[in-house]
Amino acid sequence: MHAIKPADFYASVCGCPNTGSQCPGIRNSPSTGWPPRAFFTKATAAPIAILVVGKNPGHPLLNETDLYRGKTPYEIAAANVSYAESVFRGEVDHLEGVRASTRFHKNLVRYLSYFLDVPDDPGQVFRYAAFTNLVKCSSPGEQDRLQPRTMEECFSKHFLREVDYFRPKLLLALGREVESFLQRASWRHRLPVVYVKHPSYYYRKDEEAEILSQLKVRIGECVGD
Numbered sequence: 001m002h003a004i005k006p007a008d009f010y011a012s013v014c015g016c017p018n019t020g021s022q023c024p025g026i027r028n029s030p031s032t033g034w035p036p037r038a039f040f041t042k043a044t045a046a047p048i049a050i051l052v053v054g055k056n057p058g059h060p061l062l063n064e065t066d067l068y069r070g071k072t073p074y075e076i077a078a079a080n081v082s083y084a085e086s087v088f089r090g091e092v093d094h095l096e097g098v099r100a101s102t103r104f105h106k107n108l109v110r111y112l113s114y115f116l117d118v119p120d121d122p123g124q125v126f127r128y129a130a131f132t133n134l135v136k137c138s139s140p141g142e143q144d145r146l147q148p149r150t151m152e153e154c155f156s157k158h159f160l161r162e163v164d165y166f167r168p169k170l171l172l173a174l175g176r177e178v179e180s181f182l183q184r185a186s187w188r189h190r191l192p193v194v195y196v197k198h199p200s201y202y203y204r205k206d207e208e209a210e211i212l213s214q215l216k217v218r219i220g221e222c223v224g225d
Helices: 006-014 073-088 103-116 148-166 176-184 205-223
Strands: 050-054 129-133 170-174 193-196
Touching: 006 073, 006 148, 050 103, 050 148, 050 176, 073 103, 103 129, 103 205, 129 148, 170 176, 170 205, 176 193, 193 205
Parallel strands: 050 129, 050 170, 170 193
Antiparallel strands: none
């Protein structure tokens, strides 16, 4: 077991020098407020139960860029942790001009609380889980598929280090694109991968309870006590 200090770890991620040459289709520009980002946990020690893996961060919200523009990698990492907590708690309105949907964050916390049998509260859920993205940088088209070269580069350079750092028992893949990549790379990360529908979208009301119940069984088998 080792102590987790997210800002310390993610400073190297936020300082990634890669551009569109190494990672086609992404924008990495800390000087304009578009750095690698989108990670969160409240866990204080590894191993954790679940590492939640999204595709890549969406465009920075209005005034979110002000939190990162011109900052050092450590400052960017610390700002992202603080900002992510505000968003997961639904407290983004204090940032002027922000009117963002929190469906993704509410659904993800709700799913995790059910899977982990903890209160439906991000402060409790993320004591046992961490959230990250397969690719850490935004892409111009948020619905565009990621370039295979870009996924491989970020996976090799950052994601495998995250796995070593957090030592999760399970990878929870948000969406089929992420699941497909993680399944193909399973021989490298050596962890079970469980798919859940991207939290930005709802399951059908007549299907959700059964689907989540089945997922909970699978996750429980991997996570254990």
